[in-house]
Amino acid sequence: AQSVAQPEDQVNVAEGNPLTVKCTYSVSGNPYLFWYVQYPNRGLQFLLKYITGDNLVKGSYGFEAEFNKSQTSFHLKKPSALVSDSALYFCAVRLQRNSNSGYALNFGKGTSLLVTP
Amino acid sequence: DTGVSQNPRHKITKRGQNVTFRCDPISEHNRLYWYRQTLGQGPEFLTYFQNEAQLEKSRLLSDRFSAERPKGSFSTLEIQRTEQGDSAMYLCASSLGRPPNEAFFGQGTRLTVV
Numbered sequence: 001a002q003s004v005a006q007p008e009d010q011v012n013v014a015e016g017n018p019l020t021v022k023c024t025y026s027v028s029g030n031p032y033l034f035w036y037v038q039y040p041n042r043g044l045q046f047l048l049k050y051i052t053g054d055n056l057v058k059g060s061y062g063f064e065a066e067f068n069k070s071q072t073s074f075h076l077k078k079p080s081a082l083v084s085d086s087a088l089y090f091c092a093v094r095l096q097r098n099s100n101s102g103y104a105l106n107f108g109k110g111t112s113l114l115v116t117p
Numbered sequence: 118d119t120g121v122s123q124n125p126r127h128k129i130t131k132r133g134q135n136v137t138f139r140c141d142p143i144s145e146h147n148r149l150y151w152y153r154q155t156l157g158q159g160p161e162f163l164t165y166f167q168n169e170a171q172l173e174k175s176r177l178l179s180d181r182f183s184a185e186r187p188k189g190s191f192s193t194l195e196i197q198r199t200e201q202g203d204s205a206m207y208l209c210a211s212s213l214g215r216p217p218n219e220a221f222f223g224q225g226t227r228l229t230v231v
Contacts, residue, residue: 034219043121044160044208044222090159102148102167103218107159 002027004074004091006108013081013115021076021111023091032094033074034105035065039087047089050074061085081115088112119143121223123209129229130199137195138226142211149192150220151184152208153177160208166192167214199230 004025013019025031035047048059055067065076076089089112092105122141130136142149147168152160163182165173168189178184181199186192196203206227210220 036222041224043224044210046219046221049219092159095162102150102165102172102214103212103220104150104162104165104173105160105220106162109157110159 002031002093002095002106004033004093004106004108006089006091006111008111009109010112010114013113015083015115015117016080019078019081019085019113019115021089021091021113023074023076023108025072025074025091025093027093027096029096031074032096032103033065033067034092034094035059035063035074035076036090036092036107037087038090038110044090047076081113083115083117086113086115121209121211121221123207123223123226125226126224127227127229129231132201132230133198135195135197136199136228137193138207138209138228140192140194140209140211140223141190142192142209143221145213146211146221147189147214148212148220149186150210150212151192151194152210154206154208154225155204163194196228199228201230204228204230 033050036044048057050057050067058064088110090110091108095104124139149166151163154160166186181197184194206225208225210222212220
């Protein structure tokens with residue numbers, strides 16, 4: 001089954017410092033990987049995705065993620081954290097159970113990011 | 118607002134009652150997804166529509182749940198004989214049927230069964 005794991009429930013980082021939110025995946029075949037962010041009282045927002053091509057993917061709000069096939073990881077990174085980045089971050093993998101699944105996603109449990117001033 | 122719209126935003130119902138939620142996707146998106154999210158968990162896939170056809174249903178979608186997407190536009194999710202375990206946030210998402218494919222989510226309908 002296609003799945004992702006987010007090993008950290010919470011990540012704390014000081015404003016201005018680099019941040020990393022970890023995600024590992026378990027899939028058969030080539031993974032389609034996504035990161036979404038959820039702010040309080042707002043819907044999930046797409047940040048970035050890896051389908052194929054360059055292992056370093058750049059996304060919205062200055063975030064990027066590195067696809068590492070040997071380590072089966074897709075960690076989310078940002079060089080300099082902002083207080084406004086504080087939110088819940090979800091890693092997801094395309095379910096791909098069959099050709100009728102579209103791009104339905106299997107999400108991780110989420111990681112709460114807290115950026116302190 | 119041209120995003121995904123869900124109504125109602127909140128619903129409180131008594132156990133055993135039926136409830137129906139509505140999702141209006143982004144107008145040109147032919148793919149529509151329903152997810153359920155409980156506290157402390159990521160969204161869980163429920164069902165997928167391509168245009169008006171319901172192509173995939175999760176095992177989570179018991180026979181008390183039914184979803185429709187008439188004419189391939191808005192969608193409804195109905196839960197019959199609600200149970201306390203149905204209490205969750207129900208999320209709708211839509212996407213294009215061609216790249217870039219990423220899904221856009223609505224703000225969700227929070228269901229509380231008392």
